[in-house]
Amino acid sequence: MVAVNTAPLSLYLHIPFCDHRCAYCDFNAYAGLDALIPAYTDAMIREITVWGALLASPPVPTVFFGGGTPSLLPLPLLERIITALRAAFAIDAGAEWSLEVNPGTVDAAYFRGLRTLGINRISLGVQSFDDGELQRLDRIHDAAAATQAYAAARAAGFNNISLDLIFGLEGQTPAGWERNLRRAAALAPEHLSLYALTIEEGTPLARRIARGQAGAPDDDVQADMYEQAQALLAAAGYTQYEISNWALPGRACRHNLVYWRDGEWLGLGAGAHAHLAGHRFAVVASPAAYSRLAGRLAAPPAEWLPLLTGGGLPWIRSVETPARDRDLADAVAMELRLSEGLDLERFATRWGQRFEALFGSAASELIAQGLLRQCGDRLRIAPERRFVAADIIAQLLAAR
Ligand code: SF4
Structure with a gap:
């Protein structure tokens, strides 16, 4: 095999399955496809093995399982994926291993299992500590479940936890947003990601707004809430290191810094993107198509680039070499x-x-x-x- 990339290469793995579609979501995520998870896992292991061989096992500083809902993966299947990653890539001993968790899908045993498998960073999709707001977002969990999941992650030994919150929801007042921020800060996570609600075309929320059943977010209100967050989180000891991200000292997300600092990464799984050696490419979005196509390559040939640009990796849907x-x-x-x-x-x-x-x-x-x-x-x-x-x-x- 030809080593084309001895520089550090971060890995993103997309797990596109969800229990239920949230009102605002336009990610590459699907509800009702759980039966596909075993075949999808097999395909992902195949893709991991092929890339590890093609790239001659480059060093990997960070691994990120995103979604979708990665915490829907049963632990034995996640273990198979992680074993394949460790076999195919030279993953740093001190690598950051992040996994996104939906609070409505986990229990204490699941967090203990994640620790045993070597996951060392949890990104918990709380979104709000207000049950009414969670219902309007069509989240599958309530605030109590989010708090319990956080406690269970801590009890399992996780010392690097991030919480996601969304602001600027219809009916959310500055006082309500402040309550959310204070609840989050009181839990003392190492990291917080705050996102202004945006209305994406084709989502249930966009349709509700079009029918007059819900209101659109107000930019000025969101701008005020953003300033509120900047002030409150600074006072709580968090440093804002990116437009939407705050962390305690030394706890910025190393994986996401690779994207922002123009680093290289390989995206694996349906709809994932990659940025490698001046090329950008994307995997087919459909989990079913991915599961079928990623199993097709019998044995990895020696050269990855002709294979990639010549269409020889059947699960890659687009390749470009930007000017x-x-x-x-x-x-x-x-x-x-x-x-x-x-x-x-x-x-x-x-x-x-x-x-x-x-x-x-x-x-x-x-x-x-x-x-x-x-x-x-x-x-x-x-x-x-x-x-x-x-x-x-x-x-x-x-x-x-
Ligand atoms: S859990 Fe996340 S990925 Fe899944 S539908 Fe909701 S917002 Fe989208």
Whole structure:
């Protein structure tokens, strides 16, 4: 086999099964397909084995099971996947192993099993501590279940737990949002991800809003709630390290930092994406098609790139090799999401040109407007403007 990638390579594994479809969700996730889980597991093990051989077992610093609902995987099947990963890749002894958990799917024994399998970080999809809000989101759990799941994870020995919350729901008041934030902070998780509710086309919530049965989120209210969160979490000892993410010192999500710092990763499983050696590719979205196609390759050939671009990996649905300009723009957009900002020296080394030569006048204008700040060799979104970071980044990139 030819070693094409000796640089660290993070792994994302997509588990697309859900117990029930939440009202706001447009992820690649499916309810009612549980019968497919064993075949899907076999296919994923096949994909892991093929990639491990094609890439000659590169070093892996982080592994992330996302979904969907990874905690719907029965422990024996998860164990088979993890055993395959350890056999196919050189996973660091101190690797971060994250798994997303829906509080409505787990008990204490499940968390103990995850610990035994080597999972060391839990991302718990709480979304709200208000039962009325959870019902409006069509979540399968209530606030008590979320709190119990958190306690069970702690009791099982997890010392790296993240909670997800959603804000800006219809009917949610600043006082109600503050109660959510205080409940979360009182649990003292190591990490928090906060997302403004967005209405995605084709979701049940979008249909309810179109029929007048629900109200759309209000941008101004969400902006105020974001500021509320920034103040409250700072006072509780959390550092905001990304537009939507806060952590205690040293507890930023190492896996997600790979995306934001323009690192390389391989996505495995239905609908997963990869960014590897200048190529981007995506796996077929349908879990049934993936289960069928990923089992087809009998033996991994020696060269991965001709195989990938020539359509020889049947479960890959698209492959592209973006022009340098697009790669560069995407890297700028991702790095500016981080509170640490864009490293101007690293940019020059990585791209062979100074940032100022490409974006200087647009950046100066945004600095003059108080939207960007330059501190030494770092360019950052102003902290009080992070809620509109996406607009600021778009302005910067459009002005080039
Ligand atoms: S549990 Fe998560 S992935 Fe599944 S439907 Fe709800 S929001 Fe979507």
